Amino acid sequence: xxxxxxxxxxxxxxxxxxxxxxxxxxxxxxxxxxxxxxxxxxxxxxxxxxxxxxxxxxxxxxxxxxxxxxxxxxxxxxxxxxxxxxxxxxxxxxxxxxxxxxxxxxxxxxxxxxxxxxxxxxxxxxxxxxxxxxxxxxxxxxxxxxxxxxxxxxxxxxxxxxxxxxxxxxxxxxxxxxxxxxxxxxxxxxxxxxxxxxxxxxxxxxxxxxxxxxxxxxxxxxxxxxxxxxxxxxxxxxxxxxxxxxxxxxxxxxxxxxxxxxxxxxxxxxxxxxxxxxxxxxxxxxxxxxxxxxxxxxxxxxxxxxxxxxxxxxxxxxxxxxxxxxxxxxxxxxxxxxxxxxxxxxxxxxxxxxxxxxxxxxxxxxxxxxxxxxxxxxxxxxxxxxxxxxxxxxxxxxxxxxxxxxxxxxxxxxxxxxxxxxxxxxxxxxxxxxxxxxxxxxxxxxxxxxxxxxxxxxxxxxxxxxxxxxxxxxxxxxxxxxxxxxxxxxxxxxxxxxxxxxxxxxxxxxxxxxxxxxxxxxxxxxxxxxxxxxxxxxxxxxxxxxxxxxxxxxxxxxxxxxxxxxxxxxxxxxxxxxxxxxxxxxxxxxxxxxxxxxxxxxxxxxxxxxxxxxxxxxxxxxxxxxxxxxxxxxxxxxxxxxxxxxxxxxxxxxxxxxxxxxxxxx
Numbered sequence: 001x002x003x004x005x006x007x008x009x010x011x012x013x014x015x016x017x018x019x020x021x022x023x024x025x026x027x028x029x030x031x032x033x034x035x036x037x038x039x040x041x042x043x044x045x046x047x048x049x050x051x052x053x054x055x056x057x058x059x060x061x062x063x064x065x066x067x068x069x070x071x072x073x074x075x076x077x078x079x080x081x082x083x084x085x086x087x088x089x090x091x092x093x094x095x096x097x098x099x100x101x102x103x104x105x106x107x108x109x110x111x112x113x114x115x116x117x118x119x120x121x122x123x124x125x126x127x128x129x130x131x132x133x134x135x136x137x138x139x140x141x142x143x144x145x146x147x148x149x150x151x152x153x154x155x156x157x158x159x160x161x162x163x164x165x166x167x168x169x170x171x172x173x174x175x176x177x178x179x180x181x182x183x184x185x186x187x188x189x190x191x192x193x194x195x196x197x198x199x200x201x202x203x204x205x206x207x208x209x210x211x212x213x214x215x216x217x218x219x220x221x222x223x224x225x226x227x228x229x230x231x232x233x234x235x236x237x238x239x240x241x242x243x244x245x246x247x248x249x250x251x252x253x254x255x256x257x258x259x260x261x262x263x264x265x266x267x268x269x270x271x272x273x274x275x276x277x278x279x280x281x282x283x284x285x286x287x288x289x290x291x292x293x294x295x296x297x298x299x300x301x302x303x304x305x306x307x308x309x310x311x312x313x314x315x316x317x318x319x320x321x322x323x324x325x326x327x328x329x330x331x332x333x334x335x336x337x338x339x340x341x342x343x344x345x346x347x348x349x350x351x352x353x354x355x356x357x358x359x360x361x362x363x364x365x366x367x368x369x370x371x372x373x374x375x376x377x378x379x380x381x382x383x384x385x386x387x388x389x390x391x392x393x394x395x396x397x398x399x400x401x402x403x404x405x406x407x408x409x410x411x412x413x414x415x416x417x418x419x420x421x422x423x424x425x426x427x428x429x430x431x432x433x434x435x436x437x438x439x440x441x442x443x444x445x446x447x448x449x450x451x452x453x454x455x456x457x458x459x460x461x462x463x464x465x466x467x468x469x470x471x472x473x474x475x476x477x478x479x480x481x482x483x484x485x486x487x488x489x490x491x492x493x494x495x496x497x498x499x500x501x502x503x504x505x506x507x508x509x510x511x512x513x514x515x516x517x518x519x520x521x522x523x524x525x526x527x528x529x530x531x532x533x534x535x536x537x538x539x540x541x542x543x544x545x546x547x548x549x550x551x552x553x554x555x556x557x558x559x560x561x562x563x564x565x566x567x568x569x570x571x572x573x574x575x576x577x578x579x580x581x582x583x584x585x586x587x588x589x590x591x592x593x594x595x596x597x598x599x600x601x602x603x604x605x606x607x608x609x610x611x612x613x614x615x616x617x618x619x620x621x622x623x624x625x626x627x628x629x630x631x632x633x634x635x636x637x638x639x640x641x642x643x644x645x646x647x648x649x650x651x652x653x654x655x656x657x658x659x660x661x662x663x664x665x666x
Contacts, residue, residue, distance in 0.1 A: 009030055009070050009072060011068065011070065012030060012032065012068070012070055013032075017032045017033060017034075018032075018033045019031070019032060019033065020033055027071055027072060027427060028071075028072040029069065029070075029071060029072075030069070030070040030071075030072055031068070031069040031070070032068050032069075078385065078424055078425060078427070078428045078431055079428065080146075080150065082127065082130055082131050082134055082147070082150070083127060083150070084431075085123070085126065085127050085130065086123060086124065086127045086387065087387065087425070087431055087434060088434070089123045089126075090120060090123050090387070090391060091434045091437065091438075093116060093119045093120055093123070093391075094391060094394065094437075094438070094441075095437055096116070097116050097394070097395070097398060098441050100112060100116075100398075110169075110170065110171075113169050113395065113398060113399055114165065114169055114170050116395060116398075117161070117165040117169045117170075117395060118165070120161065120391060120395070121158055121161055121162060121165070124154055124157055124158045124161065125158060127154055128151055128154040128155060128158070131147050131150045131151045131154065132147070132151050134147045135147035135148050135151065153383070153384070155188070156360050157383070157388050158188070159188045159360075159364075160360075160363055160364065160367065160375070160379065160388075161388070161392060162184050162187065162188065163184060163364060163367050163368075164367055164372075164375065164392060164396075166180040166181065166184060167336065167339075167367055167368075167370065168367075168370075168372060168396055168399065168401055169395065169396070169399055171336070172336070173335075173336070174266055174333050174334060174335045174336070175258035175259070175266055175269065175332075175333055176258060176259075176260050177334065177335075177336060178258055178324075178327055178328060178332050178333075178334060179257070179258055179260060181324045181327070182221065182222045182324060182328065184324070185221060185320070185321050185324045185325075186221050186223070189221075189316070189317060189318060189321050192213075192214075192217045192315060192317075195210055195213060195214060195217070196214050196217065198210065199211055199213075199214045200214075204237075205230065205233055206230075206233045206234040206236075206237045206238075207237070211230070211234070212294045213315060214230060215227050215230050215231060215234075215294070215298070216297070216298070216301075216312050216315055217315050218230065219252075219298055219301055219302075220301065220309070220312060220315060220316055220321070220325045221321075221325070222257075222325075222328050224252045224253070224255060227252060228249050228252055228253065231245055231248065231249060232245075232249070235249075241291070241292060244288065244289060244291070244292060244295060245295075247283060247288055247289075248289065248295050248298065248299065251276070251279065251280055251283070251299070251302060252302070254276055254279075255276060255302070256269055256272040256273045256276055256332070257332070258332060258333070266333050269332070269333055270333055273332055273333075277303065277304075280299060280302050280303050281303060283299065284296070284299050284300065284303065297311070301325075301329060302329055303329065304326065304329035304330030304331075306326065306330075306349065309322065309325055309326060309329075310322070310349065310350070313350065316350075318350075319346055319347040319349075319350035319351060319361065320343075320346070320347075320364055322346050322349070322350045323342060323343055323346035323347075323368075326342065326346055327342060336370070337370070339368045339369075339370075340368055340369040340370070343364075343365055343368035343369070344365065347361065347365065359378065359381075359382045360382075362378055363375055363378045363379060363382070366378060372396060372401060372402065373402075373413070376389050376392065376393055376413065376417075379392075380417075385421075385424065386417060386420045386421035386424055387421060389417050389421075390417040390418050390420065390421035390438075391421075393413055393414045393417050393418075394414055394417075394418060396414075397412075397413075397414040402414060411442075411444050411445055412444075415442045415443070415444055415445065415446070418438050418439075418441065418442050418446075419438075419439070419442055419445060419446070419449055421435075421438060422434075422435035422436075422438035422439050422442075422449070422453075423435070423449065423453065425438070426453040426454075426456070426457070429458075432453075432457060433467075435453070436450065436454075436471055439453075440475075447475070450475070450477075451477060451479075451480055454468060454471065454472065454477070454480055455480060455483060459484065459487055459488060459491075462488065462500070465484060465487075465488050468484055469481060469484050469485070469507075472484065481507075481508070482508045482509065482510065484508075485504045485505065485507045485508030485510070486504075486505070486508050486510055486513065488500075488504040489501045489502075489504035489505040489508060489510070489513055489517070492504060493516075493517065493520070498517060498520055498521055498524070498532060499532065499536045501517050502514065502517045502518070502521070502536060502550075503536060505517055506540075506543045506546060506550075509546065511546050511547040511550075512547075514546050514547045514549070514550045515547045515548070515549040515550065518547065518549040518550045518552070518553040519549060519585070521537070521553055522553065522556075522585070522588060526588075526591060531557060531560075537553065537554060537557045540553075540554045548583045549583075549585070551583055552578060552583045552584050552585070552588075555574060555577075555578055555583075556578065556584075556592075558574060559571050559574045559575050559578070559595070562574065563595075563598075563599075568599055568602060568604075568606050569606060571599065572596075572599050572606045572607055572611065573611075575592060575595060575596055575599070576607075576611055576614055576615065578592060579592055579593075579614075579615075579618050580614060580618070586622075589618060589622045590622060590638070590641065593615065593618065593619055593622070593641075593645055594641060594645070596615060596645075596648075597644065597645065597648055600648040600649065600651070600652045601648060605652065605655050605656050605659055607652055607656065608656060608660075609653060609656045609657060609660060612649055612652050612653045612656060613653075615649055616646075616649050616653075619642065619645055619646065619649070623642060
């Protein structure tokens with residue numbers, strides 16, 4: 001913790017007021033308490049509670065005053081619009097790597113991993129170009145500063161990643177290693193590019209004041225063909241020094257270079273390089289270039305003279321450029337494990353005690369020392385988000401380079417960093433969908449994290465809720481499925497959208513809530529005389545068995561449908577079943593009996609004698625068993641209904657007895 005710089009919260013003044021905080025999944029809530037630094041004995045927690053509940057009571061130190069609440073985010077970068085491409089496209093590369101053929105071994109597997117690494121770098125470079133374009137096009141100086149900062153950060157990230165790719169992923173051997181490092185320097189040390197363009201675009205490059213600087217840059221970066229091309233222009237302009245130019249051109253042309261193929265062994269390369277080095281030494285000692293200081297300086301660089309190379313410090317700009325140039329001209333067959341010694345001495349020589357190493361320098365040094373865990377640790381501290389370390393660590397893990405490193409609290413480093421990165425994504429309103437896949441590929445704690453985070457996603461729309469629900473259902477997260485459905489059902493109920501509420505409660509398999517909503521449907525029917533959301537109720541199917549009340553709702557709606565289709569006998573049997581099976585709420589019995597009236601008054605006898613007796617018993621049970629019997633008797637409307645029902649039942653019984661007696665007599 002002593003290496004982590006303190007974070008200042010803009011607007012908060014801890015010297016004036018005590019602060020309290022609460023951790024969230026991806027952010028911290030910081031609030032000012034109502035106590036000064038010399039506050040009383042009351043607890044900070046109590047003050048925090050009063051702040052968060054809106055209390056602004058005085059503290060005994062003066063008049064009441066306002067307090068503020070701050071939200072502190074660790075991964076602020078995920079809210080930068082121009083970095084969306086980085087997160088979205090790298091997600092596709094990550095998923096491809098997880099699905100890649102693990103069966104591939106040897107060179108095939110290494111080539112595959114190197115290509116994945118290059119894909120990550122291409123995304124970084126594309127984002128860097130977009131950010132640079134945004135910085136150029138904006139007129140807002142604040143935004144311009146933010147974009148420029150992000151360009152610098154992305155550039156440093158690609159620089160580090162590229163070096164890790166060379167040393168760890170590709171694991172370049174002696175010989176090809178130097179060529180890769182030269183490409184690395186040429187790609188990332190771009191400070192001199194404008195100078196090169198200026199000289200080459202002039203009418204007479206050899207007369208340009210920066211001509212020799214450009215030649216030196218080409219030599220320092222090992223770009224011999226370009227250096228020789230420029231020197232040929234100088235030779236044409238100065239015929240008197242033609243011989244000197246020819247000798248230097250010949251030395252540069254004959255310089256032995258490692259090859260990427262197996263065309264020569266390291267021993268052959270070292271012998272050739274030794275002969276060439278001796279030839280350069282001989283020309284320098286003979287004073288061949290004494291009359292031209294520029295050419296003499298170039299010859300000294302070819303010989304690997306450290307003082308001569310350091311004289312060009314301004315052209316190299318960085319110590320790692322100096323390191324690669326130094327290796328090129330003094331030890332081209334450097335082995336990977338020897339890099340640490342050259343890297344440390346090169347940084348010391350280049351900085352010369354004039355300046356202290358920056359965090360970027362320390363990260364690159366750790367890479368040259370093959371301290372992968374130190375690289376990851378330093379990047380975690382310095383960089384403003386977890387994207388870089390999470391993806392780099394995952395790639396290194398696939399290279400089988402981190403297998404032995406487990407963290408003391410259980411998870412390995414790869415999983416820990418992926419969990420942190422995915423947790424940050426979940427605080428964004430849309431990027432959380434990417435975080436799901438990252439959690440899926442964390443075998444130890446990924447599911448637990450996903451369950452905790454997915455419950456905190458704001459379900460602002462039904463479309464978003466369905467998307468979250470689908471994710472949970474695909475992963476058999478039954479508890480989360482029920483929770484989401486209950487939340488959406490409650491929201492729909494508050495908005496009086498009974499059909500949607502019932503649909504969500506059925507999906508949640510929540511019998512109690514389905515019963516509550518069914519009661520609301522029945523209450524609405526009693527008040528309005530018709531059902532809403534008929535399509536849903538008509539197609540409940542087996543779902544109606546979730547609760548007795550829902551079953552009653554579905555069957556009661558079926559009764560109305562049968563009645564509407566003039567299937568009176570079936571409707572009568574169903575109505576009687578609803579009452580005698582006791583699945584209808586007692587409060588609804590009068591409505592059911594009232595629904596029986598039109599059937600009792602039909603010309604054709606619908607109810608049999610036995611059914612009529614059952615209806616009479618139900619009516620008597622209702623009137624006799626009502627706890628508000630006196631109130632029931634005083635209600636003229638209810639009394640009228642009862643009398644009408646008794647009359648209709650008596651008439652129907654008389655008709656059915658006559659009918660049944662006639663049938664028996666015949």
